Amino acid sequence: MEILNYTKAHKDFRKKVREFLKKEVIPFADLWEKDKIVPREIWQKMGQAGFLSPTVPKKYGGPGLDLLYSIIIDEELAKTEQYGLFAPLHSDIIVPYIITYGNEEQKKKYLPGCVSGDIITAVAMTEPGAGSDLAGMTATAVENGDEIIINGSKTFISNGIHCDLVVLAAKDPAVENPHAAMSLYLVEDGTPGFSKGNKLNKMGMCSQDTAELFFTKCTIPKTNLLGEKGKGFYMLMAKLQQERLICSVMAVAAAEHMLEKTISFCKNNPVSGKPKSKSQVNQFTIAELATDIKIGRNFVNKLIADHMEGKNVIIETSMAKYWTSDMAKHVADKCLDLHGRFATLERCSLLRNWRDIRVMTIFAGTNEIMKGIIAKSMGL
Ligand SMILES: Cc1cc2nc3c(=O)[nH]c(=O)nc-3n(C[C@H](O)[C@H](O)[C@H](O)COP(=O)(O)OP(=O)(O)OC[C@H]3O[C@@H](n4cnc5c(N)ncnc54)[C@H](O)[C@@H]3O)c2cc1C
The missing domain is CATH 1.20.140.10 (Butyryl-CoA Dehydrogenase, subunit A, domain 3)
Known part of the structure; x- marks a missing residue:
């Protein structure tokens, strides 16, 4: 007996993903490897084809499919050697934060774009001095009236160059417990004080864009807090x-x-x-x-x-x-x-x-x- 129950609809979907990759991705993969980045347009093509964030509920512009559809896309990307097009991170790791922890307004604002490919997401935890030990991060987020002011830098951030929206982990310096100090914030590209550094050239996954991100007095509205304040570490763990x-x-x-x-x-x-x-x-x-x-x-x-x-x-x-x-x-x-x-x-x-x-x-x-x-x- 098969462990996973792939229906005819799943199997047809897999065929469509394969056809799409064969036509729109594989012929250009070598060029993207040389350029050391995949073009933005391929994200939109993925979105138009229904291959981004398939689990996003219909209410928020998604097809509301089960996780097996996502798994199919991820497997087909690996089976065709497309590690540069880092859709699995966007669809199955970052967007779920918004689905689970976003409030109604945030979900309505961001999820449709995450599905269409108009919004490419990144998650920023790692810092020059904090990798495995997330509690050691030093980026700060301080409330000032209706605003939050962010300072710090992040590194090795996948989709760092293309990202339109960053799920950022930062700490309230007034809270001593490093876990309770951490919250998650939604930072849009173009926010004053947010800038992107150089693309990091790696030994592998060369066309997958990886970059440093900088936050200098980056000011976001308080409404861009994702989930509960002080629960960032636990949300990441969950x-x-x-x-x-x-x-x-x-x-x-x-x-x-x-x-x-x-x-x-x-x-x-x-x-x-x-x-x-x-x-x-x-x-x-x-x-x-x-x-x-x-x-x-x-x-x-x-x-x-x-x-x-x-x-x-x-x-x-x-x-x-x-x-x-x-x-x-x-x-x-x-x-x-x-x-x-x-x-x-x-x-x-x-x-x-x-x-x-x-x-x-x-x-x-x-x-x-x-x-x-x-x-x-x-x-x-
Ligand atoms: C291609 C790429 C993409 C990435 N994308 C992202 C991203 O999108 N967002 C993001 O936030 N980060 C990203 N990262 C960063 C990634 O999450 C970190 O590299 C990872 O968490 C490990 O941290 P580190 O590299 O600082 O290694 P370190 O933590 O310095 O680890 C180095 C070595 O020490 C060992 N070590 C560390 N702590 C312990 C311990 N307590 N016990 C035993 N051994 C230990 C490790 O196992 C490892 O062998 C990316 C990294 C790469 C290479």
């Missing part, structure tokens, strides 16, 4: 289950894709007069990778089902995030070996996969942080 799950979904899909490509390569490239796939040593490597991937796939599918049923699987998603990203890294490495010298060529897309998926062990909470969470849950 959304981690889905964030880790999405990261795991992409890791498994990436591993499946890399192995598929490698099997085809081994079948079609000879060594000592016979296809590489006929050599026992290569067969054993491929068999081991296929087993790892199957384990990851079943685990992640079960977690998707549990998550969609509203179960608390935060520990299990932490396990999945660390295990699947390590697994994908291992698969990438072995597939590279199986490709031999060809994989060292810039034009070999496997090389790009190898670089792109490397970051998965670092973002969405480092794998060591995941293990710390698991150990703590075991009372260690």
Whole structure:
């Protein structure tokens, strides 16, 4: 029995996503990698096609679909090597903050644009001096009458260049407890005192725009507080289950894709007069990778089902995030070996996969942080 119940509508949707990527994304991906950014227009095309934030309720301009539709988009992006078009972060990690914590006015104002692609979102937590240790952040938000004044800087912010709306974490300096001091704010592009720094050029996910953001006496209306004041840290924590799950979904899909490509390569490239796939040593490597991937796939599918049923699987998603990203890294490495010298060529897309998926062990909470969470849950 399948763990996930994909209906005909889901399957048709997957076909549409594939067709869209084939026509609108894949032919341009190399150019975007060279430019080190995807164009804004592709976000709007994604939106027009119905591939952004499919879970946004109809009331707020979305199609009101279930999370499986989002999962399909995320998987297809990974299976076509499109890590630069970072829609999963927008659709499944940031927009849900607005869906869950936004008030009626905020939802009406922002969600339709998040669905159409006219509003690209970013979430800004990391700072030059605060990565894993979020409580160590120093950006401040101080109330002044009907306004909030923000000072500080954020770094490594995905969609940092294109973003129209930032979900920003900042602290009230008057509150001593670092967790209780943190709140989330909605900051629009163009707000005086908000500026974007240079694009950060990375080893992988080159076309995914990543930037520094600066806030200097950046003044927003008090109504741009997202959710309750002082609850920012807890709101971030509450959304981690889905964030880790999405990261795991992409890791498994990436591993499946890399192995598929490698099997085809081994079948079609000879060594000592016979296809590489006929050599026992290569067969054993491929068999081991296929087993790892199957384990990851079943685990992640079960977690998707549990998550969609509203179960608390935060520990299990932490396990999945660390295990699947390590697994994908291992698969990438072995597939590279199986490709031999060809994989060292810039034009070999496997090389790009190898670089792109490397970051998965670092973002969405480092794998060591995941293990710390698991150990703590075991009372260690
Ligand atoms: C491509 C990319 C996109 C990103 N996008 C965003 C974004 O959109 N928004 C955003 O806010 N941030 C983003 N980040 C930042 C990302 O969330 C951080 O890189 C991540 O949280 C890790 O922080 P760090 O890099 O400072 O590493 P550190 O926290 O300095 O960790 C370095 C090493 O120390 C280990 N370590 C740290 N603390 C502990 C501990 N307590 N116990 C055990 N080991 C520990 C880590 O596991 C790791 O091995 C992005 C990063 C990248 C690379």
